[in-house]
Amino acid sequence: MIYTYTLPIILLLTVGAFILGKSKAFAIAGQVGGVSKLHSLPTHYGVLSAMACAIPAILIYAIWQFAETTIITQMIVKTLPAEVQKLSANEFTLVLNDIRNIVTGNIVSDHTNPAIVSAAATYQQLQTSARNSVFMVITAAMLFATGAIYFWIKTELRARNLVEGVTMVFLFGCSAVAILTTVGIVLSVLFEALRFFQAVPVTDFLFGLDWSPQTAMRSDQAGSSGAFGAVPIFAGTILIASIAMTVAIPIGLMAAIYLSEYANSTVRTIVKPLLEILAGIPTVVYGFFAALTVAPLIRDSGAIFGLPVSSESALAAGLVMGIMIIPFISSLSDDVIHAVPQTLRDGSYALGATKFETITNVVIPAALPGIVGGVLLAVSRAIGETMIVVMAAGLSANLTANPFQAVTTVTVQIVTLLVGDQEFDSPKTLAAFALGLFLFIFTLILNFIALRVVRKYREQYD
Template identity: 75%
Template sequence: MLYTYILPYIALISAVAFFLGRSRALAAARQIGDIRSLHSLPGHYGMLAALGCAIPALLIFAVWQIVEPSIITTIITHSLPAEMQQLSKNEFSLILNDIRNIVTGNIVSNSANEAIREAAEQYIELQTGYQSIITILVTAAMILCTGGIYYWIKADLRARNIVESVIMFLLFSCSVVAVLTTVGIVLSVLFESLRFFKAVPLTDFLFGLDWSPQTAMRADQEGSSGAFGAVPVFAGTMLIATIAMIVAIPIGLMSAIYLSEYARPAFRTIAKPMLEILAGIPTVVYGFFAALTVAPFLRDSGSLFGLSISSESAMAAGLVMGIMIIPFISSLSDDVIHAVPQAMRDGSLGLGATKFETIKNVVMPAALPGIVGGVLLAVSRAIGETMIVVMAAGLSANLTANPFKAVTTVTVQIVTLLVGDQEFDSPKTLAAFALGLFLFLFTLILNFIALRVVRRYREQYE
């Protein structure tokens, strides 16, 4: 990248500005007495100078990063031969992609024609030239702003108030960016889902029992017209998630209670990190474990009892997924239970309650909000898992409650629908957004239910 040095360069100059501002404040303090005559600490004056140096430079750099591709692309477009400029939009975009790939080194320039090679060379020249210009502008902005603040620093300058206001504005901006990002994700999924529901009725999607999203890519091509009944996909998701939670919730919660209330400190110090290692194992490793160990074991065990168990089954995926999410419940619940004040336990024991009764009637109600949060996180993790399902449960959208049959989930189908040569505006591709929308709504409902449960038990406890 041509601009990789800009951010370290800005950080270095801002550090110099910090020490200049701080020394200026100390000099102003010596002129009128001592450091106690300053309105703010010397570090606040240095921070003011550093912020005044960095913020304008970062704004210039950020704006240029946004507008640079369009400016250079426009110049390159007008420099291409006329016959290339008259190509269709899709064909011309392929030429621009070839130019960018040559610039980034993804393809060899010898494989492109002369016009594209020349355009790539011009692209690099423009980038290099604009790099020098932006460096000069950033340097000039930092020098001017630092110099202005340097001479502005006086003993009575309210540097602390200004710095705190700037930092508060930056924190507020970060919060706004996070909120707007969430809104943007929701709206993008919603708009594409509405496009899908224009082609496929909502009732067919929600209540249809056949999921076969394959469609013909062209009007003259033979192929399926597609069936978009999502009930089998939703049922498979719930089946695998239910199996996973049946495994994870009891084991995770009971292990958390033991580690927090019964285990010795030495054992807890060793056992908890070992349990949390499960959360750090890549999901593809769990997928291998499910496909190569658990699924064959279930199939062979079922044959001993005369049961027909598929090589790819919801049970295999659910069991391994449950093992994977045990740390989410165990670790969070252990921390929450461990945080319950010891005085509450002592009071219960002092009234004659047994240790089990204390855990059941005092500790668990007090820790319930955190436990519900951990369970909710585990449910969301189970619903959003993809790799284990692909490797252990398969891609077949079967409407069944039999855990020994092959099923699929929403996330697996989203990945499948967005891979391939299908046009982006086809119902097959847009179906992925519809599935994502309802997955989001389901997660939202889970959060609402969890909040209601927490509020109810908090009221009873208080």
């Protein structure tokens, strides 16, 4: 129960340390002739005291959170009967899970092995004792640190430098977490993709025309070899993304031009938030709209003209995906166009150009780098979309350029291959990581091109 209040106590003592350190700084300032005689502001001394109080406590608390289960489990293992310790690794793991479930209340102890119930009681006692001990250690560390920094506060103490140094280390750690997370994602995908390419040649994957990743569990079953030619998947992804961008680029760009150059402030204030609402709609809702409204409408319209249209088509998915991407292009383009200096427009008008000529010959060329960057980011968004394609375009890996036929995309196949219980030792499952690797590389290239375009040309119009 005491452990429940650890974080509030840490917060309370931290606030107390801040007040104590700030008060000590004011007291010293009164003795030496004012705050101006101190190296730093009193607030810096208070923040330094709070940091000295909180950081050790948070470190101890975090370390124990990670190590508690392992330490207590090792202690419990030694108390289990010999017949339990002789169980196989899987059975022994189940016993430990039962013990933890009894402690958390997920299993009724009356219907469990007495030895497991006894071990669970011991586990709970050890857990309570350890948590109380950790709480006392945390409290002692905070009080000691607060007392030490209190006596350390003097006129010449560079509190501001220390606070800024600790803050810089913290910010660097946050940046490192983001970078290391990205590196971890890339390495995990790359490692599994390399395992896939050990079973399937890269050339077969990149240039094969048949995608049928179903593999049998035994060699005498049909389809045991599988086919991992990813060309139909890449073609379907490009087809749907092309349809989506055909819809999104002109509509989004025209909407941005209208909002930035023609609409008055009242219309802009109302229309822009309404347009950006599209970006907040969940993709599964777009998928429902595509499957229940757009796809049947396209199929029925095709039947009127005698065209063979599949009930799940690339056109339906691409149209709805384009609608979803409109806010990305319109919002980014609007911000870029709005940022073009008014002096460029005034100079064009002074030379006798009309508003249309000014927009086409001055504003759009000036904003073009930002518009291109926004379009490329929108393409990355379209390529990574999953739900709309799952619900509207189907799962068939057809190599076709006909938008009326069912196709599939990289993201859909990744989801399909990893649904359910999977063993990560078969080419079927590992194929998802190979697809993810090439999807990551492609979107990374698009983002890199977008950044290069923006950085190369934006300085001409600063």
